[in-house]
Amino acid sequence: MARNIAAAGLETRAWNRTREKAEPLAEDGIAVADTPSEAVAGADTVITMLASGDAVRDVATGDGGALASMDDGAVWLQMSTIGIAATDEMAGLAREAGITFVDAPVLGTKQPAEQAKLVVLAAGPPDAVERCAPVFDAIGSRTITFDEPGRATRLKLVLNNWVLSLTVATAETIGLAERLGVDPATFLEAIEGGNLDSAYAQMKGKMMIEGSYEVSFPLGLATKDARLVLEAVDGDGDPLLPRAVERRLSQAQELGYEDEDMAAVYRAIQREVTRQS
Numbered sequence: 262m263a264r265n266i267a268a269a270g271l272e273t274r275a276w277n278r279t280r281e282k283a284e285p286l287a288e289d290g291i292a293v294a295d296t297p298s299e300a301v302a303g304a305d306t307v308i309t310m311l312a313s314g315d316a317v318r319d320v321a322t323g324d325g326g327a328l329a330s331m332d333d334g335a336v337w338l339q340m341s342t343i344g345i346a347a348t349d350e351m352a353g354l355a356r357e358a359g360i361t362f363v364d365a366p367v368l369g370t371k372q373p374a375e376q377a378k379l380v381v382l383a384a385g386p387p388d389a390v391e392r393c394a395p396v397f398d399a400i401g402s403r404t405i406t407f408d409e410p411g412r413a414t415r416l417k418l419v420l421n422n423w424v425l426s427l428t429v430a431t432a433e434t435i436g437l438a439e440r441l442g443v444d445p446a447t448f449l450e451a452i453e454g455g456n457l458d459s460a461y462a463q464m465k466g467k468m469m470i471e472g473s474y475e476v477s478f479p480l481g482l483a484t485k486d487a488r489l490v491l492e493a494v495d496g497d498g499d500p501l502l503p504r505a506v507e508r509r510l511s512q513a514q515e516l517g518y519e520d521e522d523m524a525a526v527y528r529a530i531q532r533e534v535t536r537q538s
Contacts, residue, residue, distance in 0.1 A: 265377040269399035276300035298330035308338045314347025344489035348414045364410040366417040370478040378402045384413035436530035469527035481519030484510040
């Protein structure tokens with residue numbers, strides 16, 4: 262994302278909690294800052310893209326935090342997926358600091374991010390969203406906008422529920438094929454090109470069958486996102502599918518696969534199939 266913003270001709274500074282991970286950006290003309298406050302000083306737009314609500318809070322308000330160093334006219338683009346409660350909290354912190362807040366999570370993983378093909382979900386004051394259009398255009402293929410912060414995060418949770426459910430359903434179906442003595446590749450071949458087909462199922466299914474889990478989106482973050490879905494519907498009935506999805510992802514995480522691609526959820530199912538055979 263930082264590289265694509267810089268490539269669009271926008272002056273860009275970056276800070277990362279592990280500086281070594283940000284240092285290669287210097288080769289692309291991006292200034293690597295030592296602290297969040299140094300990164301945001303004088304910036305028109307500030308992006309947070311972090312793993313959790315706790316991380317965003319620490320970066321925004323901790324020692325050397327970003328929020329206190331933002332210019333009054335700056336826009337805070339909170340692009341991390343942190344759930345409804347944390348998004349509301351960050352919006353409140355921005356309001357107290359007199360900073361304009363835009364709730365702007367993105368849809369897409371590593372490859373779409375590298376190719377500037379993310380889908381941006383942007384919710385905030387229309388004039389602020391419009392001001393940020395050059396940033397959105399630099400990182401994404403399209404932008405879906407809302408007037409009220411929090412609406413974008415709600416849509417992101419709905420989309421995440423779909424993606425995670427599809428991934429786990431693909432893994433469970435391949436596991437079922439193995440239990441029944443059916444070549445899993447035949448399952449993917451049978452749905453290919455028809456109404457039941459999905460490019461995502463084909464991609465993740467091939468990874469599962471080949472046992473190759475090069476990371477596009479880590480399983481640990483997928484598990485976190487599944488928990489955010491459950492948190493969002495807490496007390497509203499019994500969401501059977503989201504609960505089952507979270508349970509299966511958590512199982513794979515507990516088995517030590519959190520740093521592999523989320524397709525590695527299949528490895529938890531594979532262990533069961535192996536034990537039963």
